[in-house]
Amino acid sequence: MTQPARPAEGAPGLLSSAGRVFDLSLGQMLWSRRSVFLGVLLGGPVLLASALRIAATLYASGLKINGVQAGGSAIFGMMIWLLYLRFIVPVLGVFYGTSLIADEVDDKTITYLFTRPIPRSAVLLGKYFAYLVCTVLLVLPSVMLVFFLVVPTGQGAIAGAFPSLVADLGMLAIGLAAYGAVFALVGTTLRRPLVLGLVFAFGWEPAVLLFPGYLKRLTVAYYLQALVRHEMPQDSAVSMLMQVFREVPTVSTSLLCLAVIVGLTLWLAGRAVEEREYVLEQ
Amino acid sequence: MPIHDQGYRRYGGDKTRGGTGWIVITRAGIRTFFAKRAFLGLLLVSWFPFFVRAVQIYAATNLPQAAFLAPTPETFRQFLDQQQIFVFFVTVYVGAGLIANDRRANALQIYLSKPLTRAEYVFGKLAILMAFLALVTWLPAIVLLIVQISFAGNFTFFKNNIFLFPAITVFSFVQVTMVATAMLALSSLSKSSRYVGILYAAVIFFTQAIYGVLYAVTRSTSLSWISFSANLSQIGDVIFRQPLKYDTPWPVSLMMIAGLIVISGVILERRVRGVEVVA
Amino acid sequence: MTAGDLVTAEHLSKWYGQVIGLNDVSVTVPAGITGLLGPNGAGKSTLMKLVTGQLKPSKGSLTVLGEPIWRNPALYRRIGFCPEQDAFYDRMTGLEWVTALVRLNGATDALAGAMAGRALEMVELTDAAHKKIGAYSKGMRQRVKMAQALAHDPDLLILDEPLAGMDPIARRKTIRMIKDWGRAGKGVIVSSHILHEIESMTANILLINQGRILAEGNVHQIRDLxxxxxxxxxxxxxxxxxxxxxxxxxxxxxxxxxxxxxxxxxxxxxxxxxxxxxxxxxxxxxxxxxxxxxxxxxxxxxxxxxxxx
Missing domain, CATH: 3.30.70 (Alpha-Beta Plaits)
Structure with a gap:
């Protein structure tokens, strides 16, 4: 019997192992049905932007916001707020973040990863990086298409607004990183993470942002919104109330706090994965 | 020695309980969720607004200084509006796995190999979700009405607003039916309850977000038919005889709701099968 | 316990809430091939999961190849595990999948590819190495699972129901391969609830039922008992x-x-x-x-x- 050679002694370290798990997971994540569905979802803003572009072309008077003639940049900023920041980024975070380990458990493939000479937290970390790359690859093209469709309307200039696009892309990537890490923690510590994830993203965060005081600091949105360069839209009474109680931390504070959130939640999630026993359904 | 056929034989006995098989599914489903402490906690929290409203009614009927808090039909409309967030979470918690988990465990084939029709199976699952949703919408609203009568010690408010009972019932029914059929249809599309939950959240919040952008650009509410929440709100206002919030004609909103229910029914008809035929 | 023992459990218990999976088990698995036998629900899978470090003992101690296995990932360099469940990344080819898993053992890309190729050759899947696992038959899936377990040349091979779903010829070949592996001085723990399967691989058995070890040792010694x-x-x-x-x-x-x-x-x-x-x-x-x-x-x-x- 020909026996295979054995790999050199010395198990790969945490980051090296995470890199190998990343390689294994990225393709799986990118070409999953979930990504296809989210790709379709992210086509929604592009369709909307196309419709607005057509409307702006047909009606020479251009588009208005609050009855005032609006430039393309303002509309783009509003879409960043309402569609990407408040909806798409948290949804992607919940969807992928809570599933990083849970998907492998549900599919019963976790055994193959957890019986390798790598720390379990490397599996989580590798999958988290794969999530980040996958979601960024999904979101950024959608944002760029919306930008190029909407900004030229109403005498808007692409060149002038381009730095703002770069800032928006960076902000969205940071948002994906932060929400992904928070929901990775939720996903690794709870048996049914989805409901709590949705409560956090669509219950807790919008609710506490309406109140004055310190509670809002216990959200990701508080710090993330400070990175947005566009004006917060006032599309509803809730938005107006949010505007009234809005405190904006400095960019550096926000970045630091978001980095702490990412680091801390990933560390806690890693610990949870290391300690937890995964009993697969028979 | 006679040799008996050991192969599969279709059930040949009497189906004495024909048409009532769904009750078994519903009963088992309800028991399952009542056994979960987290779910009981969610139910308890969902009744918190009821207690706030009850205190409001008590104060209004017993303290002259608080007369301005006196309930109106709008109070009940607002109450049901506030319950929407709990409707959402109960729907995700209960509904996401109703069919998805059966599909995952290949239990659908087992269910449908019993003297149980597909319609009974769907109805049984639907009844589980509808029952729990009624627990957070219809029941507290009706109890609130009874609380008003008890605290006031007379039927004046009830008589003056006799339409409230049917309004609460009809609106709750429309809301619960729309939400439950939509969630059940989504649940039949996947084997993962997590995906189904996110899918549902995406449908609800995405339509609302798209409408938000369109409203901000056009400053017109005539496109509210895009949002399922707005459609429900519009119908609620009609039922409770309140001024309409949106310019969309209410029959359009009603058609959107009916359309969603019909589409959900079609999806369920296609997806709930014992054997999936792949072309 | 001797230096060559594969597994040593002392007063090992595992419970899931109020359900006992394994009850105060003290057992030593010697070098060579050992068959773990028991009916469904006997505690075989619980023991396998404990031995492969997927579960933490509720009580007692467990060492594998002389070291505790729970939270000791370095030990997996010396262990190959073929789980019972029929679960894969269906979109990957057999070669891609085994290569990716061997890379997790620390092998370089080139070495991982070579090792995966050799492992697939050992389970006679070379022809299907570039086919997607989703298109494999049940027997092929079982064999590719074996390949990922032995690709990194482990000292101890743990096989949970490895013959399930295989046709008689593949079954015979697999049995021969397991015996060869044992003869090469490697340790093998193989579980099954089909007795003649185990009997054809080894005389050294562990009988388990209702969470307890019923008997251990040579089948003839057990007969005397x-x-x-x-x-x-x-x-x-x-x-x-x-x-x-x-x-x-x-x-x-x-x-x-x-x-x-x-x-x-x-x-x-x-x-x-x-x-x-x-x-x-x-x-x-x-x-x-x-x-x-x-x-x-x-x-x-x-x-x-x-x-x-």
Whole structure:
């Protein structure tokens, strides 16, 4: 019997192992049905932007916001707020973040990863990086298409607004990183993470942002919104109330706090994965 | 020695309980969720607004200084509006796995190999979700009405607003039916309850977000038919005889709701099968 | 415990909430091939999951290859595990999948590819190496699972129901491969609830039922241990009724039944019974005795004895 050679002694370290798990997971994540569905979802803003572009072309008077003639940049900023920041980024975070380990458990493939000479937290970390790359690859093209469709309307200039696009892309990537890490923690510590994830993203965060005081600091949105360069839209009474109680931390504070959130939640999630026993359904 | 056929034989006995098989599914489903402490906690929290409203009614009927808090039909409309967030979470918690988990465990084939029709199976699952949703919408609203009568010690408010009972019932029914059929249809599309939950959240919040952008650009509410929440709100206002919030004609909103229910029914008809035929 | 022992458990227990999966098990698995036998729900899977470090012992201690396994990922360099579940990344090819998993063992890309290729060759899947796993038959899936377990040349191979779903030829080849692996000085723990499968791989068994180890060691040693249990003897003879009358005169005969041309006896003291039977055969007093067999020599009977007790 020909026996295979054995790999050199010395198990790969945490980051090296995470890199190998990343390689294994990225393709799986990118070409999953979930990504296809989210790709379709992210086509929604592009369709909307196309419709607005057509409307702006047909009606020479251009588009208005609050009855005032609006430039393309303002509309783009509003879409960043309402569609990407408040909806798409948290949804992607919940969807992928809570599933990083849970998907492998549900599919019963976790055994193959957890019986390798790598720390379990490397599996989580590798999958988290794969999530980040996958979601960024999904979101950024959608944002760029919306930008190029909407900004030229109403005498808007692409060149002038381009730095703002770069800032928006960076902000969205940071948002994906932060929400992904928070929901990775939720996903690794709870048996049914989805409901709590949705409560956090669509219950807790919008609710506490309406109140004055310190509670809002216990959200990701508080710090993330400070990175947005566009004006917060006032599309509803809730938005107006949010505007009234809005405190904006400095960019550096926000970045630091978001980095702490990412680091801390990933560390806690890693610990949870290391300690937890995964009993697969028979 | 006679040799008996050991192969599969279709059930040949009497189906004495024909048409009532769904009750078994519903009963088992309800028991399952009542056994979960987290779910009981969610139910308890969902009744918190009821207690706030009850205190409001008590104060209004017993303290002259608080007369301005006196309930109106709008109070009940607002109450049901506030319950929407709990409707959402109960729907995700209960509904996401109703069919998805059966599909995952290949239990659908087992269910449908019993003297149980597909319609009974769907109805049984639907009844589980509808029952729990009624627990957070219809029941507290009706109890609130009874609380008003008890605290006031007379039927004046009830008589003056006799339409409230049917309004609460009809609106709750429309809301619960729309939400439950939509969630059940989504649940039949996947084997993962997590995906189904996110899918549902995406449908609800995405339509609302798209409408938000369109409203901000056009400053017109005539496109509210895009949002399922707005459609429900519009119908609620009609039922409770309140001024309409949106310019969309209410029959359009009603058609959107009916359309969603019909589409959900079609999806369920296609997806709930014992054997999936792949072309 | 000796230096070469594969697994040592001392007062090992595992419970899931209020359900006991494994109950105060103390056992040593020696080097070589060991078969883990037990009916469904006996605790085999729990023991396998504990031994592979997927579960943490609720009580007691467990060492694998001399080291604790829980939260000791470095030990997996020396262990290959083939799980029971039929779960894969269906979109990957067999070669991609095994390569990716070997990379997790620290192999470089080139080495991982070569090792995966060799492992697939060992399980005779070279032709299908570039096909997607989703298109594999059940037997091929079982073999690719084996390939990922042995690709990194582990010292201990743990196989959970490895023959499930294989056709008879693949089954025979796999059994041969497992035996070769054992002969090469590697440790193998293989679980099954089909007794003849295990019997064809090894005589060294661990019998488990209701979360407890019923017996361990060589199948024949185990047979000796259970001599106090009723022992069935099948006697083919010319005059079965006359023989039966003779047998019934002794206290150790517990029951009798007739089969075509034979009498089947259950005895509580097999040694005494065999001595008398030899005398009877020699005297020819009750006609010729053509054949004496005992189904108890079969592993199935041993297992049934122990489970019934």
């Amino acid at each position: 259970i001599d106090e249990h009723p022992h069935t003897v099948h006697v083919r003879a010319d005059q079965t009724r006359a023989l039966a009358r003779e047998f019934l005169g002794h206290d150790d005969v517990l029951s009798l039944k007739f089969e075509e041309g034979a009498v089947v006896v259950q005895t509580g003291r097999p040694d005494a019974f065999y001595t008398r039977l030899t005398d009877l055969a020699a005297s020819g007093e009750h006609g010729a005795i053509h054949e004496v067999t005992s189904p108890d020599d079969n592993l199935q009977a041993v297992f049934q004895y122990l489970v019934k007790s």
